[in-house]
Amino acid sequence: MTTNTKVLLKHRPNGEPAETDFEIIIDDVPVIEDGQILTRTIYLSLDPYMRGRMSDARSYAEPTPVGDVMTGGTVSVVEASKNEKFEEGDIVVTHTGWQVYAISDGRGVRKLRANGIPISTGIGVLGMPGMTAYTGLKNIGKPKVGETLVVAAASGPVGSTVGQIARIKGSRAVGVAGSDEKCAFAVNELGFDACLNHKAKNFEDQLAAACPDGIDIYWENVAGRVLEAVIPQLNFFSRMPVCGLISQYSMTDPPIGENKLPSLMRAVLTNRTCIQGFIVTDFGKDFKSFISDMTQWVADGKVKFKEHRIKGIENAPKGLLGLLKGDNFGKTIVEVSDDPTA
Ligand SMILES: NC(=O)c1ccc[n+]([C@@H]2O[C@H](COP(=O)([O-])OP(=O)(O)OC[C@H]3O[C@@H](n4cnc5c(N)ncnc54)[C@H](OP(=O)(O)O)[C@@H]3O)[C@@H](O)[C@H]2O)c1
Structure with a gap:
């Protein structure tokens, strides 16, 4: 050419x-x-x-x-x-x-x-989005056996990998996605324990029902309605890796309606929730272990994409x-x- x-x-x-x-x-x-x-x-x-x-x-x-x-x-x-x-x-x-x-x-x-x-x-999965999921969970989310993790954009490269790693670590993974087809994929193909459509009228009730023991890790990808539904379900000593806020990226005005910040801060205080924003480049030290673990998981079919x-x-x-x-x-x-x- x-x-x-x-x-x-x-x-x-x-x-x-x-x-x-x-x-x-x-x-x-x-x-x-x-x-x-x-x-x-x-x-x-x-x-x-x-x-x-x-x-x-x-x-x-x-x-x-x-x-x-x-x-x-x-x-x-x-x-x-x-x-x-x-x-x-x-x-x-x-x-x-x-x-x-x-x-x-x-x-x-x-x-x-x-x-x-x-x-x-x-x-x-073996590049930037996979590294984001791997390092954000390893350093901030820290999933443990029996805990419940919630992640939105669950069929996308970050969310799908977050949910699958959480399952490998013994946690329950509850996904959130924008269509029933995406949710079916997260459960049937990726092995999520549940996945909810954030466009459903009763999404908030569905989330509470899917997390009967509360939420230990909320992986923040989207903000907006999903975050607001999560706040009342947060457990003591929960963790919130703040990875992305996609519902806000093209906003020109503040969201209409009640200011949700006081209820978030109250939940942070009473639950001692740890919220930490991060960028994938913050954890470059983990690159070698990421490539090694993720290559194995993909080869073994434990992480699908x-x-x-x-x-x-x-x-x-x-x-x-x-x-x-x-x-x-x-x-x-x-x-x-x-x-x-x-
Ligand atoms: N911190 C970092 O270093 C880092 C690195 C990579 C990515 N990220 C962030 O991680 C998040 C996911 O990235 P990705 O590459 O995996 O993206 P992705 O899932 O391929 O695409 C974004 C998805 O966001 C969902 N979405 C869009 N608007 C939404 C809204 N208003 N409410 C709820 N969901 C909405 C859509 O999924 P549904 O149709 O399922 O809702 C869309 O497919 C993004 O926020 C991104 O900025 C951060």
């Missing part, structure tokens, strides 16, 4: 993003110099954090500058190398964003070794907008170019 398709951030959205916030351009394929590699994206990961990079509000990471290629993790193949650490044909996990070809000096680029597991998992695939980089904007609304069913991956291992 002689051309490179790139998806740029065109505007910073106010509220829900739109396809018009992106621009697709065709550029030349870049040429490498000494010390560099040229990679071709095979799979591009779409993730909720990308909504944050479209905004210039203060956060834990810099925003994507307007006019730049959208940020994103990829599984790529090395097409050409003038870097002694990489060879043509190496399959790597890198962070070259929403474009087909990219140049890198090799820093932060991780080679994937053939292990019989599809390479797309390098941006899924589902992918939601979108064809073509030009459809990435639509894919991200859908993900933010729950249209995805599994880890959202854009098939950008041919997978030489498939």
Whole structure:
């Protein structure tokens, strides 16, 4: 190929993003110099954090500058190398964003070794989302035998992995998801003890019934209605790893209705609940044990994963907008170019 398709951030959205916030351009394929590699994206990961990079509000990471290629993790193949650490044909996990070809000096680029597991998992259960679930549970959630964990977005890459690890550790896993089909998948395929549709009228009652011994760990992925239903069910010394707040990411005004903060703080005090926000990069020390444990669990069928695939980089904007609304069913991956291992 002689051309490179790139998806740029065109505007910073106010509220829900739109396809018009992106621009697709065709550029030349870049040429490498000494010390560099040229990679071709095979799979591009779409993730909720990308909504944050479209905004210039203060956060834990810099925003994507307007006019730049959208940020994103990829599984790529090395097409050409003038870097002694990489060879043509190496399959790597890198962070070259929403474009087909990219140049890198090799820093932060991780080679994937053939292990019989599809390479797309390098941006899924064996990549950033899996590491998030593993480290957040290990360091904050700390599931124990007989405890009850609740997690929303239960069919997505983080939530599905959180629930399955909790089960491996002997806890009950109660999922929350946005459709009956997603809930059936969480119970029948992933082994969750129960899963509830957060759009049901009596969701709050269903949650109380599914957690007869209260909630020991609430893995916060979404906030909003799910968090409010959880608060009255929290147990003494419960833990709440705050991983994401997806229902709030595109909000422009404070939520309407009663201020729920006093009831949350009362629950924190009376239950001595530990709430801790975290970002996956906080626990880099656990990367080796994550890769080792998760590779084994996936190989043994103890941790299963589902992918939601979108064809073509030009459809990435639509894919991200859908993900933010729950249209995805599994880890959202854009098939950008041919997978030489498939
Ligand atoms: N802290 C970190 O380092 C870190 C790293 C990775 C991810 N995260 C966070 O973890 C969470 C899950 O990420 P993921 O990659 O696994 O996403 P995901 O499950 O693939 O997709 C997001 C899901 O959120 C649910 N959702 C969207 N709007 C919602 C709403 N208003 N109320 C309830 N649920 C809603 C939808 O599922 P349903 O249809 O089932 O509701 C949607 O499919 C996100 O909040 C993300 O930002 C944090």
